[in-house]
Amino acid sequence: TYVVTDNCKGCRYTECVTVCPVECFHVDAAMTYIDPENCIDCGGCAPACPVGAIAPDYRLPAHQKFWIDVNRKRAAETPVLTARLPPLPGADDRRQALGR
Template sequence: MAMVVTEPCIGCKDKACLAVCPAECFHEDERMVYINPDDCVDCEACIPECPTEAIFGEDDVPEQWNDYIALNAIKVNECPPADG
């Protein structure tokens, strides 16, 4: 089960979540960060570090943000790796 970044991340500049990721699986664009589901090691270290509470385990994503599961998988192929 990969971690998923959801809507509350939009516009966040803090990015504390990036620094704790042992797999360096984050990618980013000008809007937000995304987690590569293939690289995520499911450690959940990013969840408590997220200042906007935007990161969830794939099975725990709130229903209103379920589209972000697919969006993360798509955007990691379009966006460069994030600088952590």
């Protein structure tokens, strides 16, 4: 499955939702999460994310593995995101700070 990680927090550009063919994405006030039960591993969302927040679970470095459980848990607790939202305030500044 693909996993949303740190960089989404505070940005939440939501380009991911426009490419996902199976409505995997859930959302809260801070970021998006991928429902691992629905993800078909198409890989479309990873290059679509402007801040590189999304990666397949097997490629996550050790310090980011915890995001696998966070995505599973939060996807179960939050609504499905079906259309793009405006990025969070300060997203562009944060994106620059990330060197993206």
